[in-house]
Amino acid sequence: MGRFIVRRLALMVIALWVVVTVTFFLAHMIPGGPFDREKPVPEAIKKNLEEKYHLNEPMWKQYILYLNDIIHGDLGPSFKYPDRTVNDIIKESFPVSAQLGFWAVLIATFVGISLGSISALHQGGLIDSFSMFFAILFISLPSFVIAPIFQYIFGVKLHWLPVANWGSWEHMILPALSLALGPTAVIARLTRASMLEVLSNDYVKAAKARGLSGLRVLIVYALKNALIPVVTYLFPLIAAIFTGSFVVEKIFNIPGLGRYYVTSIYNRDYTVILGVTVFYAAFLILMNLLADITYALLDPRIRYE
Amino acid sequence: MKKFRVFLTLLLVFGLIFGMFVGCGEQKQEQSQGQEQKAEMVLRYNLGTEPETLDPAKATGVPEMTVMLHTFDGLTRLDRDGKPQPAVAESWEVKDNGKTYIFHLRKDVKWSDGQPVTAHDFEFAWKRALSPEIASEYAYQLYYIKNGEKYNTGEITDPNEVGVKALDDYTLQVELEQPAPYFLSLVAFPTLYPLPEHVLKAHPEWPKGIDKDPSLYVTNGPFVLAEWSHHDKLVLKKNPNYFDKDKVKLDKLVFYMVEDANTAVQMFENGEVDMIDNIPTAQIDQWKGKPEFHIDPILGTYYILVNVGSDKTMGGEKNPLQDVRVRKAIAMAINRSVITDKILKAGQQPAYAFVPPGIPDAEPGTDFRQVGGNYFSEDVQKAKELLAEAGYPDGKGFPKLIYLYNTSEGHKKIGEAIQSMLKENLGIEMELQNQEWKVYLQSRNEGQFDLARAGWLGDYVDPMTFLDMFVSTSGNNDTGWSNPQYDELIEKAKYETDNAKRVQYMHEAEKILMEDMPIIPLYFYTNPRLVKTYVKNYAAISLGWVDFKEAYIQK
Numbered sequence: 018m019g020r021f022i023v024r025r026l027a028l029m030v031i032a033l034w035v036v037v038t039v040t041f042f043l044a045h046m047i048p049g050g051p052f053d054r055e056k057p058v059p060e061a062i063k064k065n066l067e068e069k070y071h072l073n074e075p076m077w078k079q080y081i082l083y084l085n086d087i088i089h090g091d092l093g094p095s096f097k098y099p100d101r102t103v104n105d106i107i108k109e110s111f112p113v114s115a116q117l118g119f120w121a122v123l124i125a126t127f128v129g130i131s132l133g134s135i136s137a138l139h140q141g142g143l144i145d146s147f148s149m150f151f152a153i154l155f156i157s158l159p160s161f162v163i164a165p166i167f168q169y170i171f172g173v174k175l176h177w178l179p180v181a182n183w184g185s186w187e188h189m190i191l192p193a194l195s196l197a198l199g200p201t202a203v204i205a206r207l208t209r210a211s212m213l214e215v216l217s218n219d220y221v222k223a224a225k226a227r228g229l230s231g232l233r234v235l236i237v238y239a240l241k242n243a244l245i246p247v248v249t250y251l252f253p254l255i256a257a258i259f260t261g262s263f264v265v266e267k268i269f270n271i272p273g274l275g276r277y278y279v280t281s282i283y284n285r286d287y288t289v290i291l292g293v294t295v296f297y298a299a300f301l302i303l304m305n306l307l308a309d310i311t312y313a314l315l316d317p318r319i320r321y322e
Numbered sequence: 323m324k325k326f327r328v329f330l331t332l333l334l335v336f337g338l339i340f341g342m343f344v345g346c347g348e349q350k351q352e353q354s355q356g357q358e359q360k361a362e363m364v365l366r367y368n369l370g371t372e373p374e375t376l377d378p379a380k381a382t383g384v385p386e387m388t389v390m391l392h393t394f395d396g397l398t399r400l401d402r403d404g405k406p407q408p409a410v411a412e413s414w415e416v417k418d419n420g421k422t423y424i425f426h427l428r429k430d431v432k433w434s435d436g437q438p439v440t441a442h443d444f445e446f447a448w449k450r451a452l453s454p455e456i457a458s459e460y461a462y463q464l465y466y467i468k469n470g471e472k473y474n475t476g477e478i479t480d481p482n483e484v485g486v487k488a489l490d491d492y493t494l495q496v497e498l499e500q501p502a503p504y505f506l507s508l509v510a511f512p513t514l515y516p517l518p519e520h521v522l523k524a525h526p527e528w529p530k531g532i533d534k535d536p537s538l539y540v541t542n543g544p545f546v547l548a549e550w551s552h553h554d555k556l557v558l559k560k561n562p563n564y565f566d567k568d569k570v571k572l573d574k575l576v577f578y579m580v581e582d583a584n585t586a587v588q589m590f591e592n593g594e595v596d597m598i599d600n601i602p603t604a605q606i607d608q609w610k611g612k613p614e615f616h617i618d619p620i621l622g623t624y625y626i627l628v629n630v631g632s633d634k635t636m637g638g639e640k641n642p643l644q645d646v647r648v649r650k651a652i653a654m655a656i657n658r659s660v661i662t663d664k665i666l667k668a669g670q671q672p673a674y675a676f677v678p679p680g681i682p683d684a685e686p687g688t689d690f691r692q693v694g695g696n697y698f699s700e701d702v703q704k705a706k707e708l709l710a711e712a713g714y715p716d717g718k719g720f721p722k723l724i725y726l727y728n729t730s731e732g733h734k735k736i737g738e739a740i741q742s743m744l745k746e747n748l749g750i751e752m753e754l755q756n757q758e759w760k761v762y763l764q765s766r767n768e769g770q771f772d773l774a775r776a777g778w779l780g781d782y783v784d785p786m787t788f789l790d791m792f793v794s795t796s797g798n799n800d801t802g803w804s805n806p807q808y809d810e811l812i813e814k815a816k817y818e819t820d821n822a823k824r825v826q827y828m829h830e831a832e833k834i835l836m837e838d839m840p841i842i843p844l845y846f847y848t849n850p851r852l853v854k855t856y857v858k859n860y861a862a863i864s865l866g867w868v869d870f871k872e873a874y875i876q877k
Contacts, residue, residue: 047760047761048760048761048764049759049760049761049763049764050760052459053760053763053764054382054459054763055763055777056781056798057767057797057798058459058462059462059797060797061471061474061475062457062458062459062461062462062474064475065454065455065457065458065461065474066457066459068454068457069455069457097374098372098374098375098552099374099375099377099380100375100376100377100380100529100530100532101530101533101552106552109552110552110553165584165585165588168585168588169588172588172589172592173588173591173592176592179589179592179594180585180588180589180591180592180594181580181582181585181588181589181594182554182555182578182580182589182594183551183554184554267581267582268582268584268585269585270553270554270578270579270580270581270582270585271553271554272551272552272553272554276553283758283759283760285760
């Protein structure tokens with residue numbers, strides 16, 4: 018196991034280098050630059066700006082400079098926000114996205130697994146049809162539809178919760194729910210399907226035959242094995258949700274990381290594009306590693322040697 | 323089973339770590355509740371986006387301007403009509419036919435840390451903005467100053483040759499390259515604000531770090547920075563050291579950075595914000611007639627750029643747009659009231675000239691636009707005749723044109739309206755092409771279009787901010803059009819000290835622009851806003867920003 022982890026971490030470094038290289042050249046290939054404005058800046062001023070940020074150097078030299086910086090943990094300055102560094106931006110905005118994402122994943126996991134299990138136990142029953150109907154509905158409805166509806170109902174009409182912004186737990190409820198709905202539905206369906214499979218296994222039948230209660234069979238015997246597909250889904254989900262959603266953060270005006278994936282490209286803010294991409298890639302690879310370790314913990318048949 | 327427990331333990335640890343994040347969030351909440359208990363007068367305004375920087379030398383946009391307008395005072399300050407009024411300077415003398423200005427500064431102006439604001443702080447700030455290392459985008463606003471451009475471009479390296487000098491603590495002498503009639507307005511802008519030399523000497527990276535320590539943002543305006551949480555909110559509080567503090571009624575100004583226009587409207591309805599700009603077009607009808615709905619003026623023109631510089635159209639055929647009759651035919655065949663009344667709906671006016679209303683003419687009380695009048699009118703019959711004269715009767719043989727716009731629902735609707743009007747009225751086929759903003763800018767700059775939508779908002783209240791963009795050498799002139807007569811009139815107007823003559827030159831220049839028609843004006847912008855009825859006495863300046871210095875709340 019230890020060797021497995023070390024090897025995976027070494028592979029991660031290589032993967033990240035590939036990500037940096039590809040992103041670097043792709044970003045610089047987009048037409049337009051960070052200092053293009055509707056009111057073009059005079060040539061002399063543009064020259065000052067490019068010198069300041071080394072954009073006048075040949076591409077390979079910029080690439081070497083960047084690699085050198087990133088090895089030392091410096092993701093560089095932002096072009097769009099000249100008084101902030103990319104490290105600052107990630108440090109400030111990731112905790113916000115992660116906090117929101119934590120609640121969203123918690124809701125999705127808890128509600129999804131419960132709904133899925135109950136549906137499996139009552140396969141074909143009213144609860145099953147009901148929860149699977151909503152699962153389909155929420156998988157199909159994108160968050161940019163759900164979020165404004167939530168804002169309108171709970172904010173404008175009922176005045177229960179603030180429409181947008183960040184700061185208190187009340188501000189967190191609507192965005193966390195908007196983020197959680199889709200994954201909840203996916204988890205519910207995954208749990209239901211694998212639970213049905215597990216429930217038909219002999220050891221479960223044996224447990225039932227021993228006269229154990231349905232709930233006990235479910236939690237103690239069936240759930241653990243039924244969760245493996247959910248774990249497969251859960252860790253990449255954590256990577257995606259903890260690093261922020263552009264749509265939900267924009268609609269609820271949340272100062273998270275999600276916006277930067279899109280706005281940095283609009284702004285041709287090369288260092289931010291690279292910084293957030295590398296950060297996301299590293300986080301995703303780590304989560305996949307965690308997922309693999311968790312499989313081994315959950316399923317004794319899986320061994321990494 | 324044991325391994326399952328390990329998994330559960332991991333999950334728990336995970337939960338605890340993030341519980342800590344949540345803990346932080348709750349603490350913040352308690353603080354803000356505590357602050358609300360005092361009966362403070364707070365006004366909340368949606369800036370619409372995160373300010374890129376609060377360094378007056380580096381800032382370029384309206385959101386940055388809006389914040390710094392409240393934290394700084396320049397030599398002058400614009401009043402609600404956009405006219406410069408004394409601020410840090412209590413009086414000034416103009417010498418050498420407008421080439422030298424002597425500003426006499428008030429002696430009671432203090433920085434927010436209690437130090438006096440002196441003429442040296444202006445000299446320091448202007449030289450800093452011009453220094454190549456700062457790489458200020460708006461440094462060209464200081465090119466009017468003697469040797470300003472040379473120092474900025476590295477032609478000279480000694481900052482002492484730049485024409486700004488503190489004669490003593492309270493007298494500032496400014497020498498200009500050429501007389502600039504709007505110089506007194508220019509000194510009201512951020513690039514020409516003073517900066518606290520004593521603070522910047524100690525913190526050369528200033529304003530880096532003001533988000534963590536707002537007291538580092540030492541300023542001299544009606545408000546000072548209290549909190550800046552990026553992409554969330556920026557809070558200003560009343561400056562007790564402000565020289566004119568008796569006029570400031572608000573205790574606190576909160577700027578939100580809500581980018582989503584629908585969200586902003588919902589927040590307004592829910593009472594979470596007192597004033598917003600940028601109402602989605604689809605919602606304008608529902609607000610019209612309500613007391614919260616305001617249409618504030620803004621100096622801006624929406625127009626079509628015509629590519630007259632290229633011999634070939636985008637489709638590779640001979641470019642018919644090089645014929646002025648074709649350009650005029652297109653201009654006359656567009657029904658502008660359909661665009662303003664059916665698509666935009668927020669009181670925009672059809673434009674039959676380039677310079678928007680709201681700029682004073684030579685005679686006091688008159689408007690440049692009214693004096694100049696309209697330069698053409700809509701006339702489909704005449705348009706058809708012109709097109710036939712140019713050799714395309716009923717659009718026969720006319721090549722397909724590409725209409726370029728930057729991706730946005732609003733621009734698309736306008737493009738589609740023009741598309742159908744040209745087809746119906748003139749038989750001209752037009753294809754719409756949208757591009758992402760910076761790609762669009764590049765295409766425009768490289769002349770990769772036949773027709774392109776464009777918009778221009780004034781930088782200062784003078785026709786020159788519109789007219790000088792179409793001289794042959796201007797980086798803004800993407801049409802390929804050039805007219806030496808036009809260039810000469812603009813040049814003359816720039817250096818004319820007699821205002822009546824100067825304005826006359828600009829009228830003549832605009833006439834040439836509209837006769838040659840390398841651009842086709844469509845409408846003059848407005849600035850629709852939603853403002854709670856209890857917000858009083860704010861000043862909406864026609865350059866796009868709002869001054870809350872003397873605003874107050876009356877519930």
